[in-house]
Amino acid sequence: MITPSQLNPDEARKLIRVKDWDNPTAGMANGFIQANLAILPKELAFEFLLFCQRNPKSCPIIDVTEPGSPVPMLSAPNADIRTDLPKYRVYKNGELAEELSDITSYWNDDMVAFLLGCSFTFEDALLKNNIPIRHIEENRNVPMYKTNIGCVGAGRFEGPMVVSMRPMTEKEAIRAVQVTSRFPSVHGAPVHIGNPEAIGINNIQRPDFGDPVTIKDGEVPVFWACGVTPQAVAMHVKPEIMITHAPGHMFITDLKNEEFSVL
Amino acid sequence: MITPSQLNPDEARKLIRVKDWDNPTAGMANGFIQANLAILPKELAFEFLLFCQRNPKSCPIIDVTEPGSPVPMLSAPNADIRTDLPKYRVYKNGELAEELSDITSYWNDDMVAFLLGCSFTFEDALLKNNIPIRHIEENRNVPMYKTNIGCVGAGRFEGPMVVSMRPMTEKEAIRAVQVTSRFPSVHGAPVHIGNPEAIGINNIQRPDFGDPVTIKDGEVPVFWACGVTPQAVAMHVKPEIMITHAPGHMFITDLKNEEFSVL
Numbered sequence: 001m002i003t004p005s006q007l008n009p010d011e012a013r014k015l016i017r018v019k020d021w022d023n024p025t026a027g028m029a030n031g032f033i034q035a036n037l038a039i040l041p042k043e044l045a046f047e048f049l050l051f052c053q054r055n056p057k058s059c060p061i062i063d064v065t066e067p068g069s070p071v072p073m074l075s076a077p078n079a080d081i082r083t084d085l086p087k088y089r090v091y092k093n094g095e096l097a098e099e100l101s102d103i104t105s106y107w108n109d110d111m112v113a114f115l116l117g118c119s120f121t122f123e124d125a126l127l128k129n130n131i132p133i134r135h136i137e138e139n140r141n142v143p144m145y146k147t148n149i150g151c152v153g154a155g156r157f158e159g160p161m162v163v164s165m166r167p168m169t170e171k172e173a174i175r176a177v178q179v180t181s182r183f184p185s186v187h188g189a190p191v192h193i194g195n196p197e198a199i200g201i202n203n204i205q206r207p208d209f210g211d212p213v214t215i216k217d218g219e220v221p222v223f224w225a226c227g228v229t230p231q232a233v234a235m236h237v238k239p240e241i242m243i244t245h246a247p248g249h250m251f252i253t254d255l256k257n258e259e260f261s262v263l
Numbered sequence: 264m265i266t267p268s269q270l271n272p273d274e275a276r277k278l279i280r281v282k283d284w285d286n287p288t289a290g291m292a293n294g295f296i297q298a299n300l301a302i303l304p305k306e307l308a309f310e311f312l313l314f315c316q317r318n319p320k321s322c323p324i325i326d327v328t329e330p331g332s333p334v335p336m337l338s339a340p341n342a343d344i345r346t347d348l349p350k351y352r353v354y355k356n357g358e359l360a361e362e363l364s365d366i367t368s369y370w371n372d373d374m375v376a377f378l379l380g381c382s383f384t385f386e387d388a389l390l391k392n393n394i395p396i397r398h399i400e401e402n403r404n405v406p407m408y409k410t411n412i413g414c415v416g417a418g419r420f421e422g423p424m425v426v427s428m429r430p431m432t433e434k435e436a437i438r439a440v441q442v443t444s445r446f447p448s449v450h451g452a453p454v455h456i457g458n459p460e461a462i463g464i465n466n467i468q469r470p471d472f473g474d475p476v477t478i479k480d481g482e483v484p485v486f487w488a489c490g491v492t493p494q495a496v497a498m499h500v501k502p503e504i505m506i507t508h509a510p511g512h513m514f515i516t517d518l519k520n521e522e523f524s525v526l
Binding site: 046067074 | 305308309312313316317324327329330337415417418444447451525526
């Protein structure tokens with residue numbers, strides 16, 4: 001009987017590669033960084049990398065493959081980006097074309113894969129600090145919202161920041177700023193605390209993506225830049241082809257969460 | 264009578280632009296980030312940006328211009344990268360071809376300018392913490408050394424890390440780690456403390472660049488990744504054309520040092 005949380009990254013990716021696992025990856029290979037995936041043609045790679053560099057809170061770069069190589073040398077040198085995620089989405093000209101579990105047939109020498117930090121790492125750090133994570137408690141997807149905060153554009157890439165929200169007490173919010181500031185590579189400190197309207201969110205109970213969660217009396221909403229941002233922005237450019245992970249079906253790296261803390 | 268340290272960045276750059284200042288920029292526009300410059304053809308821009316992203320201690324990115332634009336929009340939107348540094352070096356096929364004070368005649372639509380963090384910012388933070396900076400005390404250039412620490416390659420870009428060295432007591436070294444860890448965008452924490460031979464430096468009194476400085480009894484050498492690294496690595500690729508600042512003649516941004524601290 002496999003305990004997914006106890007697998008090491010190599011074991012977890014192998015399970016996924018041989019198609020013995022097609023579920024979301026939350027909770028697998030505990031303590032290791034999981035990443036969002038965005039694959040783009042080389043022609044767009046400089047602009048997208050520059051976009052990520054200019055918007056590090058939304059687009060924290062974990063690894064970028066050499067053009068044509070499916071191997072993320074720095075974060076998982078034994079992995080293959082084409083087979084080691086449980087579910088992918090293929091977009092053509094900005095429209096979802098297919099959802100599948102292996103993208104080998106789509107891969108070509110012109111492709112560059114970007115691995116971007118996701119919130120799993122800082123949620124782990126929050127939980128270890130006894131800060132509750134409501135969407136986990138309520139077994140829902142994290143609520144996400146389009147904001148009126150503009151990303152810094154780079155070439156053809158531009159658009160609004162998408163944020164995720166976690167409600168907590170004001171005291172916990174201060175601790176959450178401290179805890180997540182240590183992890184700039186996985187979104188870092190919150191971008192906003194409190195009044196949702198100040199960042200263009202009119203109804204906190206109607207997220208643009210994910211599910212609403214309960215905000216209790218005495219709690220404030222705390223907002224973090226969200227990894228959905230770069231995908232939304234890239235989609236807007238309508239690249240001929242773009243491949244991403246399916247929501248929740250992330251890439252598991254060999255990097256430990258704590259290695260990515262700055263202090 | 265002009266006091267260079269009291270100028271704001273706009274005033275300092277204007278002085279430079281009209282050729283009323285052709286000296287090194289150390290001490291100008293106090294409190295504002297100064298940056299190393301590297302201009303490369305667009306064809307190399309993705310690989311160089313990826314190299315910087317993979318080697319953030321050596322190559323901390325402050326700003327990157329859009330291809331063909333001489334304006335660093337994020338760090339100094341009123342500046343012109345072609346005229347606002349007191350001295351430039353033009354390299355052709357990896358060889359120094361010319362040193363001049365205005366590169367407008369070289370500029371074309373194919374060029375991308377990279378502004379990379381320099382050590383002035385963290386030296387300012389060290390001084391504010393009463394940590395001595397020997398090369399400033401002795402009025403010399405900081406000693407710099409090639410090491411046996413390999414940078415992480417990206418495409419054609421690869422090579423050893425160059426480090427700068429500042430001697431201090433062991434107690435000061437601990438404080439220096441804390442102080443500079445706050446500034447990952449300007450080289451961040453040291454890469455090595457103590458025995459120079461461990462990183463391939465055989466004679467601490469014979470630096471590869473800059474000048475030797477006195478190491479007093481009871482002091483240890485503390486090594487930081489140095490902004491010379493990306494230039495050395497880029498030169499190795501022998502690009503048809505590459506333009507950099509002349510040593511010490513940096514670009515003055517509108518960004519305050521403290522804005523670039525993570526905590």
